[in-house]
Amino acid sequence: MAENNLIRNATVDEKKEFVELTGKRNYVDKVIDLITKEQQKFVILHKPFCARCARLDFEDNIAKVQKTQNENVNPTQEDLQVEVPNMSDYSKASRFELIDVNPVFEDKLIDGMRASTETGKWDNYKCKNRGCGLSVFVPKLAEKK
Numbered sequence: 181m182a183e184n185n186l187i188r189n190a191t192v193d194e195k196k197e198f199v200e201l202t203g204k205r206n207y208v209d210k211v212i213d214l215i216t217k218e219q220q221k222f223v224i225l226h227k228p229f230c231a232r233c234a235r236l237d238f239e240d241n242i243a244k245v246q247k248t249q250n251e252n253v254n255p256t257q258e259d260l261q262v263e264v265p266n267m268s269d270y271s272k273a274s275r276f277e278l279i280d281v282n283p284v285f286e287d288k289l290i291d292g293m294r295a296s297t298e299t300g301k302w303d304n305y306k307c308k309n310r311g312c313g314l315s316v317f318v319p320k321l322a323e324k325k
């Protein structure tokens with residue numbers, strides 16, 4: 181049956197590949213986790229943070245190490261000296277251009293009447309470094325502060 185072919189055990193060669201891929205994720209994920217954590221901080225602050233550039237800069241740093249040191253350098257190596265981008269670079273106000281603002285309306289019951297109420301806004305930014313588009317939700321309460 182054809183289905184049986186899909187669940188056969190991996191050959192020895194395939195197993196090697198699986199280990200490599202898993203290792204790669206482990207190393208790179210540590211930095212991706214750092215970027216994600218930093219990004220979440222700015223979601224709470226309702227400020228832009230360009231996670232896309234942080235990831236791409238980190239990938240560039242890996243590529244640089246592979247180019248200058250050894251093209252066979254394995255990005256899964258735990259002790260690999262790859263510069264982790266400085267996270268504060270990706271939240272600098274000067275990095276972003278505010279493109280437009282979209283108010284957000286929600287239906288709310290006010291004195292028993294359903295009324296459309298402005299509950300916040302989306303600030304749409306462009307990251308000047310790579311032209312990344314970012315949308316940051318700012319709730320009405322945070323806006324007033």
Ligand SMILES: [Zn+2]
Nearest residue numbers: 230233307312
């Ligand atoms: Zn960017």
